[in-house]
Amino acid sequence: MCNLKLSDIDSDRMLIHVEQGKGKKDRKIILAPGLLELLRDYWREARPEGWLFPGKPKINPMSPRQLNRAFTSAKQMAGIAKPATLHTLRHSFATHLLEANTDVRVIQVLLGHAKLTTTAQYTHVATRTIRDVVSPFEALRRPQDRTVKRSLE
Known part of the structure; x- marks a missing residue:
């Protein structure tokens, strides 16, 4: 800047x-x-x-x-x-992009990271993104499993 x-x-x-x-x-x-x-x-x-x-x-x-x-x-x-630094702004920018479901490779380019592993360090704070992920297990469940679950509730 x-x-x-x-x-x-x-x-x-x-x-x-x-x-x-x-x-x-x-x-x-x-x-x-x-x-x-x-x-x-x-x-x-x-x-x-x-x-x-x-x-x-x-x-x-x-x-x-x-x-x-x-x-x-x-x-x-x-x-x-x-407490905040200028780097906090960079970190927040990356985190907000992750939470908006921006592809991590796009974030990598925007931040100027040579390695994806560097960008991946930002993913540990994107808890909303992690929370919103639907497990593939849910897609595998049979309809009767859903009925059993409702009866257990």
Whole structure:
């Protein structure tokens, strides 16, 4: 995020180009319509040139330290006392996608993971997804088994 340039925002295709992101890899990530509106509002107010989020001096991108400070301030202004980091946002993004039944391979690409096992680490917290899975055993049960179950209740 620190190194995003104005040219990285592709509003026609609703994508953000991330250069040398996590793992020093380039990738495309989704640009939500609501985020695009927020970015447009920000641009109209701040009128950044070059870097989407300039640092000090403005010819440099925002540093990770400046970003962490801004995140901490925003968290405090929002009244959020729960411990959270910028990585918590990444983790929450992956978890919400899993809980919305997004294919784990799509999440892998969005997060820029080379190995599916890295993305799979996020699945342990997607309890709603696990809870909603119907066991194949249920499809194998015979109709009379269902009748027996009802009589036992």
